[in-house]
Amino acid sequence: MSGEARKIFNILKSEVDDLVVNVSEGYTTFVKIYEGRSESVTGSRDMIASIFLAKDKKVMATYLNDFRERSIEAKAKEISSMLHYVEKKEDYYGIASGKFKYAKGRNFDRKLWDADAGRINDGIDSAIAAASGNGAAKVHGMLSIYKAKEEIITSGGIEAEDKSTAIKLSLRAFGDRSLTGQAIRASRSLNRLDFRKTGEEASAFLNAAREESRLEDGEYEILYMPLAAGELIAGVGDSASIGSVESGFSFLAGKKGKLVASKQVSVLDDATIEEGLGSYSFDEEGVPSRKTAIIENGVLKSYLHNTSTARKYKTKTTGSAGLLDPQPSNIVLKHKKSYASFDKLVASIDRGVLITNTWYTRFKNYQTGEFSTVPRDSAFIIKRGSIEKAIKNMGKESIGIGIRISDSMEGMLKRMRAEGGETVQAVGWDDPSPVFIKPIAVEKVRITAASW
Amino acid sequence: MRKGLIDEKKELVDYAIRKATSMGADYAEATFESSRGESYTIKNSVMSGAVIAESQGLRVRFLNGGYIYSLSTNQPDKDSLERLMESNMLLRGEGPTGMEISRERTSAEYKVKYGRYDSRELQNFITRLDRDISKYAPIKSRFVTAGFSIVSRYYMNSEGSVIESTIPYSDGFMTVTVESKGERRQRNIQFGAADGIEYFERAKLDEKALEDAKNMKKVIDNGINTRESFSNVVISSEIAGIAVHESVGHPNEADRVLGREAAQAGTSYVTPENLGMRIGSKEVTICDDPTIKNSYGFYLYDDEGVQARNRTIVENGMQNELLHNRQSAYALKTESNGSARSTAVGFEPIIRMANTYLTPGKADLDELIEEAKNGIYVKNFTEWNIDDTRSFSRYQGNEAYLIENGRIGKPVKNFVLETRTLDFWSAVELKSRDFVLYAGTCGKGEPEQGVPVLMGGPDVLLKFDKRGNAKR
Numbered sequence: 001m002s003g004e005a006r007k008i009f010n011i012l013k014s015e016v017d018d019l020v021v022n023v024s025e026g027y028t029t030f031v032k033i034y035e036g037r038s039e040s041v042t043g044s045r046d047m048i049a050s051i052f053l054a055k056d057k058k059v060m061a062t063y064l065n066d067f068r069e070r071s072i073e074a075k076a077k078e079i080s081s082m083l084h085y086v087e088k089k090e091d092y093y094g095i096a097s098g099k100f101k102y103a104k105g106r107n108f109d110r111k112l113w114d115a116d117a118g119r120i121n122d123g124i125d126s127a128i129a130a131a132s133g134n135g136a137a138k139v140h141g142m143l144s145i146y147k148a149k150e151e152i153i154t155s156g157g158i159e160a161e162d163k164s165t166a167i168k169l170s171l172r173a174f175g176d177r178s179l180t181g182q183a184i185r186a187s188r189s190l191n192r193l194d195f196r197k198t199g200e201e202a203s204a205f206l207n208a209a210r211e212e213s214r215l216e217d218g219e220y221e222i223l224y225m226p227l228a229a230g231e232l233i234a235g236v237g238d239s240a241s242i243g244s245v246e247s248g249f250s251f252l253a254g255k256k257g258k259l260v261a262s263k264q265v266s267v268l269d270d271a272t273i274e275e276g277l278g279s280y281s282f283d284e285e286g287v288p289s290r291k292t293a294i295i296e297n298g299v300l301k302s303y304l305h306n307t308s309t310a311r312k313y314k315t316k317t318t319g320s321a322g323l324l325d326p327q328p329s330n331i332v333l334k335h336k337k338s339y340a341s342f343d344k345l346v347a348s349i350d351r352g353v354l355i356t357n358t359w360y361t362r363f364k365n366y367q368t369g370e371f372s373t374v375p376r377d378s379a380f381i382i383k384r385g386s387i388e389k390a391i392k393n394m395g396k397e398s399i400g401i402g403i404r405i406s407d408s409m410e411g412m413l414k415r416m417r418a419e420g421g422e423t424v425q426a427v428g429w430d431d432p433s434p435v436f437i438k439p440i441a442v443e444k445v446r447i448t449a450a451s452w
Numbered sequence: 453m454r455k456g457l458i459d460e461k462k463e464l465v466d467y468a469i470r471k472a473t474s475m476g477a478d479y480a481e482a483t484f485e486s487s488r489g490e491s492y493t494i495k496n497s498v499m500s501g502a503v504i505a506e507s508q509g510l511r512v513r514f515l516n517g518g519y520i521y522s523l524s525t526n527q528p529d530k531d532s533l534e535r536l537m538e539s540n541m542l543l544r545g546e547g548p549t550g551m552e553i554s555r556e557r558t559s560a561e562y563k564v565k566y567g568r569y570d571s572r573e574l575q576n577f578i579t580r581l582d583r584d585i586s587k588y589a590p591i592k593s594r595f596v597t598a599g600f601s602i603v604s605r606y607y608m609n610s611e612g613s614v615i616e617s618t619i620p621y622s623d624g625f626m627t628v629t630v631e632s633k634g635e636r637r638q639r640n641i642q643f644g645a646a647d648g649i650e651y652f653e654r655a656k657l658d659e660k661a662l663e664d665a666k667n668m669k670k671v672i673d674n675g676i677n678t679r680e681s682f683s684n685v686v687i688s689s690e691i692a693g694i695a696v697h698e699s700v701g702h703p704n705e706a707d708r709v710l711g712r713e714a715a716q717a718g719t720s721y722v723t724p725e726n727l728g729m730r731i732g733s734k735e736v737t738i739c740d741d742p743t744i745k746n747s748y749g750f751y752l753y754d755d756e757g758v759q760a761r762n763r764t765i766v767e768n769g770m771q772n773e774l775l776h777n778r779q780s781a782y783a784l785k786t787e788s789n790g791s792a793r794s795t796a797v798g799f800e801p802i803i804r805m806a807n808t809y810l811t812p813g814k815a816d817l818d819e820l821i822e823e824a825k826n827g828i829y830v831k832n833f834t835e836w837n838i839d840d841t842r843s844f845s846r847y848q849g850n851e852a853y854l855i856e857n858g859r860i861g862k863p864v865k866n867f868v869l870e871t872r873t874l875d876f877w878s879a880v881e882l883k884s885r886d887f888v889l890y891a892g893t894c895g896k897g898e899p900e901q902g903v904p905v906l907m908g909g910p911d912v913l914l915k916f917d918k919r920g921n922a923k924r
Contacts, residue, residue: 029540030898034712037548040520042800043540046509047527059501065508065526078504085572087499087579117542140715142898170898172715182715247495248593248629248638324501359718360837364848365638367593367629372848376718376840399719400841404870429716430900448870450844 004067008049009153011072015080018095019155020052020285026148031120033141033171036128038121050284050323052095053079057088061323093311095285096321097156102281102288106274107164109189113147120145123195127171130199135206136173136181139199142429144168158286165189166277169198170429172377175206178399179390180377182357184227186277186427186434205356205378212396213381213389215403215449221352221417222405222445223345223382228358230426230435232373233333235361235409236267237433239369240294242303242313243325251369251409255300261413263298264336270436271319271329277427277434278329283321289329292318295413304328330425332436337418342439345420347385349441354380354387358405359428369409375401393450402450407442415443457486457508458606458616461528465608468512468533473610475537477514479553479778481609481757484510484528485797491599491624492575494582502575505601511797512537518547520779522800552781552788557612558759562752566620566648569600577652578624584658585628590669592631598624600649605797613757619750621904622651623891628661630668637668638834639850644748644891644904651746664832667851667863675865676854684827685869685879685914686820686855689888691830691847692810692909697892699873700731700738701808701907703842704765704773705791706780708803717896718840721873722771724784729771732877735813738766740775742790742806748891748904749806751793756801758790765808769877777803795901802897810909813883820882820913822858828867829853829860838873846870871916879914886910 005023013019030042049064060082064075124143131139144167151161168186175181183201187193224232239250252260261267271289273279280289285307293301305313306321320326339345346354361373379391379401393402419438426435461484472480486508493500510528514521523540525532578596585591600622607615623644630637641660645651687695703720707713710724722729741762742751752760756778764772774780777792780803792801821829831851838845849867853860889908895901 027539028899029542031542032712033715034548038519038543039547039549039712040522040800041540041542042522043536044523044798045525045527045532045536045539046798048507059499060504061501062504063506065506075506082502082504082571085575086502087575089499089501091498092501117544120542121544138711138714140711142715144898170715174714246498247595248627249595324503359840362835362837364835365629365636366627367636367638370835372835372837372846374837374839374844394839394841394843398721398841398843400839400843402839402844404837404844404846429898430895450870450872452872 004049005151005153007067008051008064008072011076012053012079013155015076016053016055018054020095020152022050022150022152022284024048024148024150026146029145031124031143033124033128033139036132036139038124052323054092055083057090057092058083058086059089059092060086091312093308095154095156096158096287096307096317100158100286100288102160103272106281107188107279109165112165112167112190115190127169127195127199130196131171131173131203134200134203135175136203137176138174139171141169141171152282152286154286156286160282160286162281167193168427169193169195171198171202173202173206178397179206180399181205182227182377184427184429186425188275192275208387209380209390211389212392214393215353215381215391215447217449218447219444220447221349221441221443223349223352223354223439223441225356225439226424226426226437228355229437229440231358231361231428231432232412233331233435233437234432236294237269237328237331239409240269240304241326241328242305242309245303249366251367252300253367258300259298260300260410261295261298262416265295265298265413265416266293266334267295268292268332269294269304269318269320269328270332273330273436275425276330277425280329283319284323285321287317287319287321290319328433330434330436335416335419335440339418339420342421345418345439345441346382346387348418349382350384352382353447354382371408372404372406374404379403393452395452402452404448406446406448412442417441417443458484458604461510462606464510464528464530465606467530468510469608469610471533471537472512472514475516477516479551479610480512480514481607482510482512483755483797484606485603487601487603489599489601490571490574491597492578493597494578495595496593497582497586509797515551518549519543520549520551524798549779550782551778553611555611555758558757559614560753561616563618564620564646564746564750567650568648570649574598574600574649577649581658585661588662588665590630590632591628591665593629596626598652607757609757615753615757617753619646620648622647622649623748623904626657626661628665630665632669632672635672637672637850639664639668642891645746646748646750647746671851671863671865675863677866678864682828683916684824684855685916686824686827686829687912687914688831689886689908689910690832690890692912693890693907694833694836694847695845695876696738696808696810696909697805697907698838699842699845699876700765701740701805704771704775705803706774706776706784709774710780710783713896716898721841721843727771730769731766731771731874732769733880734768735880735883736766736769736877737764737811738808739764739811740805740808744807747807748906751806754790754792755794756788756792758788758792760790763789775803775805777801793903795903799897799901804896804903805894805905807889807906809889809907810912812885812887812910815882815884817884817886817911820884820911821855821860823882824855824913825858827855828864829855830867830869843873845873875916876914879916880912881915882913884911
């Protein structure tokens with residue numbers, strides 16, 4: 001990048017009251033792994049300007065990827081013409097202003113930026129070898145690498161730049177007994193992504209139980225592994241955005257100051273975590289990243305705000321600005337009852353179900369937070385503190401488990417009994433907000449089971 | 453403007469193919485894409501701001517040494533392209549995959565005609581829609597978003613094919629939340645067509661939202677909770693549509709059948725070994741047709757330059773045809789049937805549905821209800837999901853009614869149809885002649901990409917036998 005943000009800013013600034021120009025140059029590489037081998041590469045090199053502007057409470061967001069002066073001028077003319085008829089956003093109250101200090105280089109790793117083909121291929125090979133060595137007959141997956149440079153200039157006097165890198169390895173291991181396992185590990189730096197450990201983790205449950213059994217409909221204590229818990233808890237971050245609250249998409253609406261979780265549970269939005277894929281140095285209006293307690297000891301403390309919504313609700317920005325609505329960054333869930341190890345947490349469960357992964361979480365009603373979700377990969381019956389049998393309600397030949405969980409967000413948060421084991425950055429293959437979470441036990445969860 | 457820009461980039465597209473071929477590619481294709489979209493959102497009468505998205509990009513995709521490379525840049529010039537290609541040749545040795553190549557050369561240009569596109573009119577439309585539905589007091593929360601976009605693509609491949617297309621889209625969704633007696637129910641309505649904004653008027657969204665809202669209030673006020681299981685279930689075209697998409701369309705995508713999506717959007721109960729299996733009763737014929745005029749999933753050539761056609765996925769209950777792209781066609785030694793789609797040139801083309809439907813019958817809804825005699829009628833749904841193999845699905849009724857003595861009776865609040873795929877389709881007994889398609893955005897792949905689709909069919913009477921698992 002060489003001053004594109006400044007160039008756009010200078011051309012547009014006379015047209016508007018508030019202006020934010022954010023230019024990013026990004027490189028992505030996705031290596032698809034199919035049947036234990038790299039099979040294809042999807043790569044991109046893009047440069048894009050995200051532009052937010054407001055004049056007389058008329059608000060617009062736009063994008064530009066042609067940086068020639070004549071294109072920027074054409075964009076300025078288009079904006080000027082549209083501002084005549086775009087309707088006012090009556091509850092708009094401006095952008096951030098001032099001089100801020102930003103943490104530098106927290107999300108950047110030179111080794112990952114410069115990683116060569118040899119290092120990437122060796123990493124993939126070692127992950128596949130580890131999964132195979134642990135009993136995987138087939139391994140599928142994806143290695144994703146993200147590299148970006150970013151600069152921001154705003155009419156609030158903010159000028160900043162940043163660089164970031166990220167790497168994510170997703171592996172799904174298929175055992176020879178129709179059990180499967182998925183592991184997704186992510187990092188901001190090359191050396192901190194343990195390829196081998198990801199392979200071992202994907203195959204860790206393939207032989208966790210010798211026998212298989214059907215599960216009957218009923219209420220069970222569920223032990224969610226981080227990937228499964230992350231899929232569900234990402235919904236807390238989405239619901240905490242004031243944009244979701246105002247749109248009717250939040251189970252947290254109208255509950256500030258009220259108990260929405262067990263008193264043992266706290267949930268943070270933390271954009272400052274060094275390894276967090278959701279971390280950033282500044283949000284999309286240039287406010288430095290920070291930590292925000294969404295739920296503290298069970299009580300809803302704060303929604304996520306940008307400067308405009310914070311002024312509307314007479315509070316402070318949480319540094320969560322997206323281009324229009326506030327967005328979650330990394331969600332962190334902590335439970336005060338924390339067992340020293342995963343095994344001790346399992347040992348504390350008398351009659352339960354271990355869920356390693358889940359998908360297709362769908363809401364019946366966003367405001368009540370009622371949802372159902374479908375466990376995927378492997379699930380096990382826990383009896384008297386031990387993982388006993390693999391659940392197979394769809395027959396021994398199928399990799400499907402054949403059970404479904406129905407719950408509500410608030411109910412789940414209130415029935416969380418304890419956590420235990422390693423904190424993992426849980427990120428799904430379909431990229432919801434990252435969630436930092438340990439394996440977590442939730443009591444009295446309704447499970448319906450297929451009759452096969 | 454689009455036409456001029458595309459003309460300017462044709463040479464670059466040609467250069468991309470020559471460059472890939474010179475690097476040893478067995479097959480290469482390149483697409484230049486130019487798009488512009490505009491959308492507006494209103495939340496409970498407050499406008500959220502206009503969003504204008506404009507982009508241009510180039511994708512070059514090629515088969516080289518048994519690997520497929522799909523590389524893109526939104527800085528479409530020779531320098532960017534060369535750097536992109538040089539920096540992404542990562543894989544070593546002989547790769548494991550291939551593509552169906554040496555198809556006949558094709559030349560085509562198509563442009564979907566549309567009536568109107570006017571920014572002010574688009575904005576006025578959502579303001580008016582929000583205002584009209586706000587008049588019904590039990591609606592406590594409203595969210596409406598709508599937009600218009602137009603996508604032009606210029607495609608060439610090393611077989612000598614050249615395809616140029618322009619497709620407009622008018623689309624959006626709305627959510628209304630109804631409250632009565634302290635209880636809330638929520639309805640999401642998605643809409644979309646490859647058409648101008650006159651589509652919005654034609655879709656009668658205000659009438660639809662108000663009708664659904666009034667019925668939701670009736671369900672809250674007069675609905676019963678039941679723990680009964682029902683053998684006879686009448687589903688509307690909306691339920692038939694989501695079931696067609698989730699439990700037949702997806703599992704018949706050949707990449708899932710082969711396991712290529714196993715770490716992402718899942719696997720399938722259809723395998724290379726059981727092709728031709730029985731999926732449903734003889735009443736079940738399910739097609740996927742991208743060529744329906746002005747449909748949301750419309751295209752005439754796919755993203756690999758293969759001509760689109762209607763695909764009969766299930767015929768008279770038997771699995772008949774998978775959806776293929778060039779890669780899966782190579783793996784299963786067949787021909788692509790034009791199912792490769794990508795959200796934009798920044799994504800790899802993968803196997804997708806377009807407009808998927810259960811063919812209609814000859815009865816009408818009253819006959820279905822009468823034939824059911826006692827059971828339940830499910831008119832629309834809220835939450836739904838399905839397992840990784842597409843064998844065990846669930847549709848949560850938002851509006852459902854008892855069927856008593858051949859007539860529609862009391863509303864039911866808590867009906868959930870949770871069933872095995874093969875039981876569901878084996879239970880199809882009678883279909884209506886009425887036939888409706890619904891818009892959706894289908895997600896798949898990593899990074900996840902959404903494409904516009906339609907799904908639907910007629911109203912259907914399902915008669916589950918004793919093994920059937922139609923739960924509460």
